[in-house]
Amino acid sequence: MKLFSSKVKEDDFIVFFKRHAGIGVECSKALSSLFRGGGSESFKLIDKLEHEGDKLCTDVHKLVDRTFIPLFDKPDILALTNYLDNIPDTMKTIGRKMVIFNLDKSKERESCLEVARRFCQCIEEATLELLRVVDQLPRFDHDGLRASVLKINALEDKADDLLDESLARLFNDLNAPVTVSMALWSEVFHLLESVTDHCQDAADTLMSIARKEGH
Secondary structure (H helix, E strand, O other): OOOOEOOOOHHHHHHHHHHHHHHHHHHHHHHHHHHHHHHHHHHHHHHHHHHHHHHHHHHHHHHHHOEOOOOOOHHHHHHHHHHHHHHHHHHHHHHHHHHHOOHHHOOOHHHHHHHHHHHHHHHHHHHHHHHHHHOOOOOOOHHHHHHHHHHHHHHHHHHHHHHHHHHHHHOOOOOOOOOHHHHHHHHHHHHHHHHHHHHHHHHHHHHHHHHHOOO
């Protein structure tokens, strides 16, 4: 049996990247639905998509192992795959917390759900922009790539500011006791912000690949 295959096509990697980025977009829409009353049904969809993303991640790792000269540098392929996989992984963790702990029924639900929806808007925009870049592979549009990376970075900055705002609102009374639901909402807000971090990581990796490819 040959360790490396000469039959691996460049398109094989591209198909995996595009589907992985698409899963991020689909998950972001399901996450928005979850915070608008979608509940367990939205979480089931996120869970299904996350499992598909895990399989894609495994398939890419296997493809890298049996490819002698891949489309891009192997460390870049694995880094991009892992960052793309972190996006649905984190959204699944958010959904699990919401469903298991019934946070949509907590005392803070109205104000916290409103903030969560604002996070979701940032996430939807970031995942869509990331998919727009990935859809251009294996070639990069010089100006388009940089514009997309800047937009994703701006959305990550917006999510950072929203995290500060949401925590300040959640813990506005320093003398009040911290409830379990408040602590859980704090975790959810941090996780929501981290999804935009993962989008930024993936976008920065694509920028790095483009530079190596001379774009």
